[in-house]
Amino acid sequence: MTFMARPPAGRWIEGNDIRILENGEEFFPRVFACIANATREVILETFILFEDKVGVQLHEALVAAARRGVQVDVTIDGWGSPDLSERFLTTLAEAGVRVHVFDPGPRPFGWRPKVLRRMHRKIVVIDGTTAFVGGINYSEDHLQDWGPAAKQDYAVEIRGPLVADIQRFCHSALAEGQRHQRGQRSWWRSRSQLRSPPENLPHAGGAAAMLVVRDNRNHTDDIEQHYRLAIRSARKRIVIANAYFFPGNRLLHELRRAARRGVDVCLILQGQPDMAIVKTAGSMLYPHLLRAGVRIFEYCKRPLHGKVALADEEWATVGSSNLDPLSLALNLEANVVIRDREFNRALHERMDRLMRTSCREVRLEELTDLKGWGLVRSFLAYHFTRRYPTWAAWLPEHAPRLLPAVPGALRPALADAKGRR
Known part of the structure; x- marks a missing residue:
């Protein structure tokens, strides 16, 4: 354990x-x-x-x-x-x-x-x-x-x-x-x-709820810790809708472990990004996640700017924190973490509707750029997630x-x- x-x-x-x-x-x-x-x-x-x-x-x-x-x-x-x-x-x-x-x-x-x-x-x-x-x-x-x-x-x-x-x-x-x-x-x-x-x-x-913040002194990774704890504890489902998705290796590791133990892990990410680099960076992680059984949905109707998540039937969070280097290692952020079945149900209904009506599910077999330079980029991106929290601390x-x-x-x-x- x-x-x-x-x-x-x-x-x-x-x-x-x-x-x-x-x-x-x-x-x-x-x-x-x-x-x-x-x-x-x-x-x-x-x-x-x-x-x-x-x-x-x-x-x-x-x-x-x-x-x-x-x-x-x-x-x-x-x-x-x-x-x-x-x-x-x-x-x-x-x-x-x-x-x-x-x-x-x-x-x-x-x-x-x-x-x-x-x-x-x-x-x-x-x-x-x-x-x-x-x-x-x-x-x-x-x-x-x-x-x-x-x-x-x-x-x-x-x-x-x-x-x-x-x-x-x-x-x-x-x-x-x-x-x-x-x-x-x-x-x-x-x-x-x-x-x-x-x-x-x-x-x-x-x-039941709490305000969880991220700063550069006393609360450097509190929001990420709450995400990881919820993912680790999940037994049925995890849904994360996040605009800028390039988390650290520890969070990626928990997502992959959850999917492998049978949790239905769904990520809703940008399909029509407001910044092209966002989708490029996030998509480099797709093979590592899809091979573990994580399901990825790209929201294609408009740019996704949300930062919400839910786990099982009680836990949820809504806030300002993306799951990327800026939010997880640099910016001042604030999320509310919620423990309530009624709220979880209401949020899940909205996420489920989003996935059914406005998203395209990404399939592993669709990722044709998994050789040559595409494979190298994916490898480098994955290993960058292991290092950037340490590099951020040097700034x-x-x-x-x-x-x-x-x-x-x-x-x-x-x-x-x-x-x-």
């Missing part, structure tokens, strides 16, 4: 109501409605915020909340949200919205590639009673009317005691980012001024910095990141 070096971080919190939200059509109306009804506090973190029709709707909701006295904090990533106009930021600031930018620009004399170690979380907490966690950004390409390039994605709406844990985490992240500002005026409130989350939120449902670490988005002051830095989606 294989044992984990240490148990995964996190604690199960009982009594939550958790609902799956699919695509922008389900997600945006719920978030905007909850912000419209907020009376005390809105905290929002996102990798991408664009000034399109979705971004404008969010802007209007945040401004209206702040003007009626709600405390509003918004954190965006400086690489993922590069194109916000001065007017957009000014209106937020004048209403009282505090916009924080995660590592907005290059570091003179301390060079660090801008695409590495990003703030990739997508979290909303409203009044300490409702939270949203998932993979959906604030951009109109999460709506189906965007066309063939619209993304397929998921998030969850949470009510119950877990919300207090998520709120505490968001407060801590804001305080941590403020502490590491260098040469910046300390403008954000101190820990003593934080609005304390309610200690005993009433039970709202029957789901420079840094303390995450949050800077205030003072209108005009951050425009050069944001413009430097232009084009990153």
Whole structure:
């Protein structure tokens, strides 16, 4: 029997109501409605915020909340949200919205590639009673009317005691980012001024759940550990839908072992990728997985952007973490891990419908490029998965910095990141 070096971080919190939200059509109306009804506090973190029709709707909701006295904090990533106009930021600031930018620009004399170690979380907490966690950004390409390039994605709406844990985490992240500002005026409130989350939120449902995060200090592989533990424990079925699939060798090993012991292991991956390299890299692992009995389905309707999984009839996870080197070894991520039969059933119904109606199953006999250079590429890709977690640890670490988005002051830095989606 294989044992984990240490148990995964996190604690199960009982009594939550958790609902799956699919695509922008389900997600945006719920978030905007909850912000419209907020009376005390809105905290929002996102990798991408664009000034399109979705971004404008969010802007209007945040401004209206702040003007009626709600405390509003918004954190965006400086690489993922590069194109916000001065007017957009000014209106937020004048209403009282505090916009924080995660590592907005290059570091003179301390060079660090801008695409590495990003703030990739997508979290909303409203009044300490409702939270949203998932993979959906604030951009109109999460709506189906965007066309063939619209993304397929998921998030969850949470009510119950877990919300207090998520709120505490968001407060801590804001305080941590403020502490590491260098040469910046300390403008954000101190820990003593934080609005304390309610200690005993009433039970709202029957789901046990926990927030699991990935960072570059204390929680470097917590999300991956929860995946591996669920895969190792599965006896009937595993379904993973993940946009950017190139996991480390340990996770690949668990998937292959599960399939060989008779578990129905299904991967839903990109068939119409938003970046061609994503499918190329992932497909190099296909032979190793298919030979072990893992079933692979390519979602061909639109680009897949989801990061969800389920195991057997209780366990599930939804969040921001892909199963690739960036998410598993570099980025700041957040997933909710759920133990609930009703939620598992609802998620499985959506995944099953996706596989039946919008996916193409990949067969081993179809992989004709398994000789010559194709065989070499597959071999190299498989062995790269054994090494990249170690290589990632060699890259420079840094303390995450949050800077205030003072209108005009951050425009050069944001413009430097232009084009990153």
